[in-house]
Amino acid sequence: MNLNNQWMQRDLAVLWHPCTQMKDHQQLPLIPIKRGEGVWLEDFEGKRYIDAISSWWVNLFGHANQRINKRIKDQIDQLEHVILAGFSHQPVIELSERLIEITPESLTRCFYADNGSSCIEVALKMSFHYWLNRGLPKKKRFITLTNSYHGETIAAMSIGDVPLFTETYKALLLDSIKVPSPDCYLRPDGISWEEHSRNMFLAMEQALAENHNTVAAVIIEPLIQGAGGMRMYHPVYLELLRESCDRYNVHLIHDEIAVGFGRTGSMFACEQACICPDFLCLSKALTGGYLPLAAVVTTEDVYSAFYDDYQTLRAFLHSHSYTGNPLACAAALATLDIFKEDNVIVKNKALAQCMTKATANLIDHPHISEVRQTGMIMAIEMVQDKTNKAAYPWQERRGLKVFKHALKRGALLRPLGSVVYLLPPYVITPEQISFLVEIASEGIDIATNSKVSVAMSKDFYPNFRDPG
Numbered sequence: 117m118n119l120n121n122q123w124m125q126r127d128l129a130v131l132w133h134p135c136t137q138m139k140d141h142q143q144l145p146l147i148p149i150k151r152g153e154g155v156w157l158e159d160f161e162g163k164r165y166i167d168a169i170s171s172w173w174v175n176l177f178g179h180a181n182q183r184i185n186k187r188i189k190d191q192i193d194q195l196e197h198v199i200l201a202g203f204s205h206q207p208v209i210e211l212s213e214r215l216i217e218i219t220p221e222s223l224t225r226c227f228y229a230d231n232g233s234s235c236i237e238v239a240l241k242m243s244f245h246y247w248l249n250r251g252l253p254k255k256k257r258f259i260t261l262t263n264s265y266h267g268e269t270i271a272a273m274s275i276g277d278v279p280l281f282t283e284t285y286k287a288l289l290l291d292s293i294k295v296p297s298p299d300c301y302l303r304p305d306g307i308s309w310e311e312h313s314r315n316m317f318l319a320m321e322q323a324l325a326e327n328h329n330t331v332a333a334v335i336i337e338p339l340i341q342g343a344g345g346m347r348m349y350h351p352v353y354l355e356l357l358r359e360s361c362d363r364y365n366v367h368l369i370h371d372e373i374a375v376g377f378g379r380t381g382s383m384f385a386c387e388q389a390c391i392c393p394d395f396l397c398l399s400k401a402l403t404g405g406y407l408p409l410a411a412v413v414t415t416e417d418v419y420s421a422f423y424d425d426y427q428t429l430r431a432f433l434h435s436h437s438y439t440g441n442p443l444a445c446a447a448a449l450a451t452l453d454i455f456k457e458d459n460v461i462v463k464n465k466a467l468a469q470c471m472t473k474a475t476a477n478l479i480d481h482p483h484i485s486e487v488r489q490t491g492m493i494m495a496i497e498m499v500q501d502k503t504n505k506a507a508y509p510w511q512e513r514r515g516l517k518v519f520k521h522a523l524k525r526g527a528l529l530r531p532l533g534s535v536v537y538l539l540p541p542y543v544i545t546p547e548q549i550s551f552l553v554e555i556a557s558e559g560i561d562i563a564t565n566s567k568v569s570v571a572m573s574k575d576f577y578p579n580f581r582d583p584g
């Protein structure tokens with residue numbers, strides 16, 4: 117038995133993997149990774165894979181990045197962790213100063229959590245509690261977009277709308293108000309992204325007009341709905357939303373957990389609409405893909421609503437044991453240094469253009485209905501019928517065929533249902549981008565031509581998208 121197999125057998129005897137039907141591994145090999153370097157991951161037999169999805173969207177500057185490694189190594193000899201209530205430390209203070217410096221001006225306070233979903237919980241709780249402290253206890257609902265994703269904890273799922281993740285747990289979820297997404301894939305022919313986004317905003321305006329007295333906040337994934345299939349929309353929607361939230365006295369929460377740190381082309385997506393949310397949620401790439409950390413960055417107005425004598429019980433008594441972990445903060449500081457020293461946002465423009473060029477011909481493919489891009493994220497939508505954008509039945513798992521082909525060729529692509537996407541680390545080269553696009557298009561050929569024979573189960577989830 118080769119080394120990969122040995123590790124796979126040991127793994128399958130004791131592990132339960134995330135977002136996985138474990139039975140799939142009766143046929144699908146599990147890839148044990150021994151080491152990483154730059155965009156490459158290497159298994160125990162020396163086979164290498166380009167990490168085209170930045171290991172679930174977290175990695176920015178490659179695996180085993182020497183600059184980030186050094187900062188963590190230096191930090192580990194100083195302080196590995198300390199409770200953040202009543203105590204503090206240098207990396208968390210410096211990181212908070214840096215985050216406040218690079219986010220929009222009105223954001224002046226950082227509260228930490230240790231993963232994206234709990235960061236969303238913090239923002240929701242803070243928003244609700246703010247209104248309570250300001251004497252408006254009826255403001256306790258949240259408006260969200262259809263097809264949105266904000267994480268896997270109960271409240272985060274409640275404001276999400278990807279049926280694959282939420283449908284099963286419907287009985288447990290909080291009530292939220294769902295407004296149709298401005299998703300520009302669904303725009304009518306001949307309508308621009310901007311026009312469609314403006315038109316779709318009318319439903320949001322109406323929801324706010326009707327419900328603002330009971331709504332604490334609107335929460336959105338700005339510009340790109342990630343887990344919902346990398347669906348994109350125009351910044352004008354964010355501009356209109358900010359204006360309406362102000363008018364209706366409702367908070368605006370930007371979940372930039374997936375899109376922050378340059379993914380959309382600017383450091384933060386909100387910059388493209390020149391607006392400032394009341395809460396900015398950050399995680400994933402915050403540490404360059406090294407360690408779990410999340411931050412909710414908010415305003416002085418929000419902070420001041422909690423600032424009072426202890427006996428008033430206005431304090432935000434929320435905590436996680438590893439809040440503001442020094443090693444994670446050190447990784448984040450090294451990441452922010454790289455952004456500055458290497459002028460990353462400017463350099464990425466050339467990389468984004470390479471992605472545009474490399475995929476330019478794909479739209480001619482008979483089963484590709486759209487090739488869309490925002491900054492460093494490129495998505496390719498496979499369809500059954502291009503003329504009417506008819507989707508493949510989710511049971512056919514077309515994306516899984518692309519995934520399998522990519523593994524053979526040396527790439528980690530993990531389509532979201534029938535959406536193949538590239539979300540690479542920023543250290544990728546133009547040649548590696550071309551290599552990935554070649555693999556993706558071969559995979560799409562295989563996935564769309566092959567005869568599919570799957571037992572169709574009853575249509576339990578009408579809008580189900582299989583993550584592959």
Ligand SMILES: Cc1ncc(COP(=O)(O)O)c(C=O)c1O
Nearest residue numbers: 231232233265266267342373374
């Ligand atoms: C937009 C968005 N919000 C929240 C989350 C949840 O983050 P985590 O997986 O760290 O809990 C994700 C994860 O993919 C995400 O894409």
